[in-house]
Amino acid sequence: MQLSIQNLSKLYTNKTAINDLSINLTPGITGLLGPNGAGKSTFMKILAGIEQPSGGTVTWNGASLEEQINKYRKVLGYLPQDFGVYPNLTPIEFLQYIAALKGLDHRSSKKRIEGLLEQLNLHQDRKRPIGGFSGGMKQRVGIAQALLNDPSILIVDEPTVGLDPHERMKFRDIIQSLSEDRIVILSTHIVSDVESISDNIAILANGSLEAFKSPQFIIQSLEGKVWSGVIPSDSYQDYHRNYKISSSVQRSNGLHLRILSDQRPFPEANLVSANLEDAYLLYTGGYRK
Numbered sequence: 001m002q003l004s005i006q007n008l009s010k011l012y013t014n015k016t017a018i019n020d021l022s023i024n025l026t027p028g029i030t031g032l033l034g035p036n037g038a039g040k041s042t043f044m045k046i047l048a049g050i051e052q053p054s055g056g057t058v059t060w061n062g063a064s065l066e067e068q069i070n071k072y073r074k075v076l077g078y079l080p081q082d083f084g085v086y087p088n089l090t091p092i093e094f095l096q097y098i099a100a101l102k103g104l105d106h107r108s109s110k111k112r113i114e115g116l117l118e119q120l121n122l123h124q125d126r127k128r129p130i131g132g133f134s135g136g137m138k139q140r141v142g143i144a145q146a147l148l149n150d151p152s153i154l155i156v157d158e159p160t161v162g163l164d165p166h167e168r169m170k171f172r173d174i175i176q177s178l179s180e181d182r183i184v185i186l187s188t189h190i191v192s193d194v195e196s197i198s199d200n201i202a203i204l205a206n207g208s209l210e211a212f213k214s215p216q217f218i219i220q221s222l223e224g225k226v227w228s229g230v231i232p233s234d235s236y237q238d239y240h241r242n243y244k245i246s247s248s249v250q251r252s253n254g255l256h257l258r259i260l261s262d263q264r265p266f267p268e269a270n271l272v273s274a275n276l277e278d279a280y281l282l283y284t285g286g287y288r289k
């Protein structure tokens with residue numbers, strides 16, 4: 001199975017949201033990272049078949065999405081970023097409604113709904129109106145509806161927003177348990193959401209694909225460029241002007257910086273191991289040499 005995206009572009013009236021993006025998605029988990037406005041949601045909407053590209057093609061197993069949109073929708077699970085719920089429905093009612101819209105068999109979907117409610121820790125609240133749910137609980141209902149048809153292509157746009165650390169961890173487990181023979185694409189701002197579970201990380205910035213590699217490869221490409229050191233607290237602005245700073249923490253002996261730089265930024269700085277946060281910053285922040 002393959003989703004092949006060639007020279008994709010999306011222009012809104014005064015904005016290029018996607019710019020000549022080509023990528024081949026195969027089974028496994030792709031973590032999509034990028035700052036606000038990078039084009040993640042636009043890209044995912046196009047992949048979900050609900051937004052038309054301005055240029056380029058998306059093909060699924062060799063044929064375009066438009067040609068086989070009904071067949072494609074049957075295997076697709078999609079969680080939009082701005083997922084809305086019907087406040088008066090309970091999770092069971094809502095999921096039954098979505099199952100009916102998706103044309104799923106009533107009896108098997110009943111079982112599936114039970115399982116998903118259990119998996120997503122919503123079982124206790126399955127008969128309460130969703131309107132009274134917390135943000136994280138609503139989000140879990142959204143995740144459940146995306147998984148209803150046991151999709152072979154799962155597109156989830158910021159699925160972990162509003163989830164507490166425990167639920168986030170459970171969500172990662174669910175996604176990981178699914179991934180083997182499916183194409184999963186998951187966008188997030190939280191690097192740790194995708195670092196451990198992604199086969200590949202795609203980094204988008206200004207509508208362009210800046211990197212598409214395994215997390216290990218991405219991190220490797222930064223080895224020898226991440227430095228750590230302590231500076232006087234009042235000199236932050238000087239360093240900020242001249243270097244890309246990955247993190248800064250105030251301690252009693254000064255400001256502890258993590259700096260991305262090809263050269264040692266100051267004599268006392270030590271080379272440290274790179275991580276995915278550093279890479280994200282490098283690819284999205286225009287780091288200076």
Ligand SMILES: Nc1ncnc2c1ncn2[C@@H]1O[C@H](COP(=O)(O)OP(=O)(O)OP(=O)(O)O)[C@@H](O)[C@H]1O
Pocket residue numbers: 012013015016017034035036037038039040041042043081
């Ligand atoms: N319907 C639209 N009409 C006009 N511009 C749009 C529309 N949708 C998105 N854009 C613009 O396209 C760019 C990409 O938006 P998009 O929502 O895809 O980014 P994103 O990476 O999902 O951001 P976020 O992290 O905030 O969710 C932004 O500049 C946005 O303002």
Ligand SMILES: [Mg+2]
Pocket residue numbers: 040041042081157
């Ligand atoms: Mg978005």
